[in-house]
Amino acid sequence: MQKRILNLDEFITKALVQTPFKPETVTLKNHTFPFMRLEIPIPGIDPLAWLERQTLYPKIYFETPKTGFRVAGVGAAYTIDEIPSFHRLSASPRFFGGMDFYERKFETWKTFPHCRYVLPLVEIEVRHEMTYLCVNRTSEALDLSEIHFNPAPISTLSQKATSRFDSPSFPVWDRNIRESLKQIQENSLDKIVLARASLFEFEKPLSPLAFCKALQGKSPTATVFSYQFSADQAFVGATPESLYTRTGSKVETAAIAGTRQRGKTDAEDKALQADLLGNAKEMHEFNVVKEEIEKRLSPLCKALTKQNEDKIIQTSTVQHIYNLFEGELSEGIDDTSLIQALHPTPAVGGRPKEAALKEIRKWETFDRGWYAAPVGWISPEQAHILVAIRSALIHANELRLFAGTGIVPGSIPEKEWDELGHKISQFILWE
Known part of the structure; x- marks a missing residue:
């Protein structure tokens, strides 16, 4: 049973301050960057409801019922416009993304690049019936002022198509x-x-x-999945x-x-x-x-x-x-x-x-x-x-x-x- 934390914002801020930035180096095919991941066990909140509260983009959701794995990610600690190919395996960043089926003719998918993979800034992850808040850091500076740590009710689908x-x-x-x-x-x-x-x-x-x-x-x-790179499209x-x-x-x-x-x-x-x-x-x-x-x-x-x-x-x-x-x-x-x-x-x-x-x-x-x-x-x-x-x-x-x-x-x-x-x-x- 996870311990209930009354003030989640205060708890997370304190944990981040007390954790020095000691990164490892991540080497991809065409990219190299410092990386450090902080995982904090938190009360069992719904990742989807937490994501509903966020106003920062991108916003990503991924849920696999077979394994019980659920993750919501917000913001971008690092972004690449290609499929991640790792050359050094000491660190473990997880990139979320996708690509086009083939080249485009129209502007329908205007906010979706041909290929994009994002390392979220902050994630709420559920695995093995435990919930974690995860922060992916790629620099000493860390600004979480736009992140809200408490969930919001998800709106219902009450409309009919016209x-x-x-x-x-x-x-x-x-x-x-x-x-x-x-x-x-x-x-x-x-x-x-x-x-x-x-x-x-x-x-x-x-x-x-x-x-x-x-x-x-x-x-x-x-x-179930959701990708939003801006407020315009999902x-x-x-x-x-x-x-x-x-x-x-x-x-x-x-x-x-x-x-x-x-x-x-x-x-x-x-x-x-x-x-x-x-x-x-x-x-x-x-x-x-x-x-x-x-x-x-x-x-x-x-x-x-x-x-x-x-x-x-x-x-x-x-x-x-x-x-x-x-x-x-x-x-x-x-x-x-x-x-x-x-x-x-x-x-x-x-x-x-x-x-x-x-x-x-x-x-x-x-x-x-x-x-x-x-x-x-x-x-x-x-x-x-x-x-x-x-x-x-x-x-x-x-x-x-x-x-x-x-x-x-x-x-x-x-x-x-x-x-x-x-x-x-x-x-x-x-x-």
């Missing part, structure tokens, strides 16, 4: 799917993943963290899919593809699972993903294994076919190497990769930005990089929901369109 605009519309979607199927039939593509952006407008500005709070309940097995999501996790030189990733709704009863759930696993079109789509991940990851590993049987992974609204890969990385393979090799997987891009990306650029009339791209955190010892699906871009009173679906032989435009609706339903909290 309008909706889908890009593409269904007639355009229907045409795109049929054209893609022709290319698959002509053997120029095995699979392509096409996405839709659904723009909802509301009367008043939206709270990104209110969506995070709601997603905790709607998607209890998904990793990227939030609850994804069931990791690009990979790494502990030391051990790496895990999974093939995920094929979709069915969740059943209303256990019996209906099991029937839908059996239908999914027995469907030739869905299994072909899944096997394309599984084969491609194995092909890309094998050259980076001394050893690589996968499960003998394909399984089912579930969210609150849909379920997918799943197979886990575990590997031992070869010497010299870092997180940059992993991200460059694995992104985008055929589950969000297609196969062959470059041919599919060329067609996606042609057919999609919006920027994916950080949607379906690698986002997460990286430290010398560990990394957790997500595939940022089941996600949304929030800008003032606008909510832009993204969803994609894999197109393979047997795909039917109407069914794929309906699948997009199922995938964004966890965000439709006003109906």
Whole structure:
């Protein structure tokens, strides 16, 4: 049981004053800086509620229900516009960030750089049922005057959308799917993943963290995340899919593809699972993903294994076919190497990769930005990089929901369109 501290602000200030700045040196591929991390056990406050109180940016949230790990970060002790590649492992900074799916054409994601990773100035972290306040210092000077150490209530989602605009519309979607199927039939593509952006407008500005709070309940097995580099925009999501996790030189990733709704009863759930696993079109789509991940990851590993049987992974609204890969990385393979090799997987891009990306650029009339791209955190010892699906871009009173679906032989435009609706339903909290 953690000891209750009555005046948290005073306690933290005193702890910082009593801790001299004795940094280690962190060496990245293109950066070197002094670093010292101070961790203070504190009463069990909600990181999300603490983040709601903050007015300093960036504001970052990351929650993995499987491990019980939750962290909220605010401010920037150090910022880089590339994937962190550590050369010296004596210190343990943890950078949070992400990157674009591919290059952009529009200004939709104006506050999100092509690639950015941030070492937060202050974090509230929950791990192993203990709560810690963490301060990342990169200089002797330390200004925490803009940090508030007590939480605030998270606002509720009480508004209803006043309008909706889908890009593409269904007639355009229907045409795109049929054209893609022709290319698959002509053997120029095995699979392509096409996405839709659904723009909802509301009367008043939206709270990104209110969506995070709601997603905790709607998607209890998904990793919930939020990135805000300024007050103008936020990227939030609850994804069931990791690009990979790494502990030391051990790496895990999974093939995920094929979709069915969740059943209303256990019996209906099991029937839908059996239908999914027995469907030739869905299994072909899944096997394309599984084969491609194995092909890309094998050259980076001394050893690589996968499960003998394909399984089912579930969210609150849909379920997918799943197979886990575990590997031992070869010497010299870092997180940059992993991200460059694995992104985008055929589950969000297609196969062959470059041919599919060329067609996606042609057919999609919006920027994916950080949607379906690698986002997460990286430290010398560990990394957790997500595939940022089941996600949304929030800008003032606008909510832009993204969803994609894999197109393979047997795909039917109407069914794929309906699948997009199922995938964004966890965000439709006003109906």
